Amino acid sequence: MIQVSSRTHQRRAWRSHKFLGLLRPLRGLAITVFLSSLGLVTLGYAEKKMTLEIPNDPTLQTATFAGGCFWCMEPPYDELKGVKKTIAGYTGGNEVNPTYEQVSSGTTAHAEAIQIYFDPKLTSYNELLDVFWKNIDPTQDNGQFVDHGRQYRSEIFYHNDEQRKAALESKEKLAKSGKFSKPIVTEISKLKVFYPAEDYHQDFYQKNPLRYKFYRHGSGRDQFIEKTWGEQEKH
Numbered sequence: 001m002i003q004v005s006s007r008t009h010q011r012r013a014w015r016s017h018k019f020l021g022l023l024r025p026l027r028g029l030a031i032t033v034f035l036s037s038l039g040l041v042t043l044g045y046a047e048k049k050m051t052l053e054i055p056n057d058p059t060l061q062t063a064t065f066a067g068g069c070f071w072c073m074e075p076p077y078d079e080l081k082g083v084k085k086t087i088a089g090y091t092g093g094n095e096v097n098p099t100y101e102q103v104s105s106g107t108t109a110h111a112e113a114i115q116i117y118f119d120p121k122l123t124s125y126n127e128l129l130d131v132f133w134k135n136i137d138p139t140q141d142n143g144q145f146v147d148h149g150r151q152y153r154s155e156i157f158y159h160n161d162e163q164r165k166a167a168l169e170s171k172e173k174l175a176k177s178g179k180f181s182k183p184i185v186t187e188i189s190k191l192k193v194f195y196p197a198e199d200y201h202q203d204f205y206q207k208n209p210l211r212y213k214f215y216r217h218g219s220g221r222d223q224f225i226e227k228t229w230g231e232q233e234k235h
Contacts, residue, residue: 052196055085055117063128064091064157064191066113067136068144071204071212072221073114076135078203082122087115088204089196091157097195106149113157115194125163129170132156134229135221138174139182146219157191164188179228 067073070088077086090098093109103110116128136144136154143152156171158164167188175184196202205212216222 051199052087052202054087054196057084057117059119059121060084060117061120061125062159063116063118063125063163064113064159064194065116065128065132066092066111066153066155066157067132068112068147068152068154068221069215069219070112070114070197070201072216072219073135074203075205076131077114077116077128080118080123080127080131082119083116084119085117087117087194087196088201089113089115089194091191091194092155092189100198100201103151106151109150110195111151111153111155112197113155113194115196125166126170129156129166133170133174135225136186137224138171138184138186139180141185145221145224153187154185155187155189157189157194159191164190 065073074086074088077083089112090103090108090110091113092111093103095102095108095110098108098110102108103112118128138154140154143149144154156167158167171184171186171188174180200207205216
């Protein structure tokens, strides 16, 4: 079965290609076929298959963050001590069990997000918040980096009052730090329901390293992180 990528995937590759100038004369299907030949997009559309194993460990806690493309938000947490699993998915809207096609089209109120299962004895929620702030642009409204639209907004979805308090305090601390000249627009909301994304999105950076690096380099995320926090702070 040929795995399918949405038009959003194609736009991501189109925007980020370092030889963009060479591609501009191409149009429509020609662009898709060209990128497909490089292995940067695939043709068709995959059904929503779910084979995820959700951790069932009562000692673990859960955090949920939206920071733009969920491909880019899993790696920094997977590398963090105490994090047992990250899951890419959708939350923040009312559509039940949405598909990637629906969310990426911007027709739902859902955002791409990740859910993190972590051991509070090894890492704290405040540490997760610190990683979150250092991997997004908290001043960008209605999107993140090259991706625009509410489906790519930055938002903290708290699970309880303790997380809500910590999120509000960390946002206020960042605003007062003077690190950014623009207002911090990242939203903070109570988590309602989190829907895991399709299997092919899970750990995408491991399954498709070339495509992931291609998109990530062109998105501007790493350049922003390094400029804002310095190389030593980049997660």
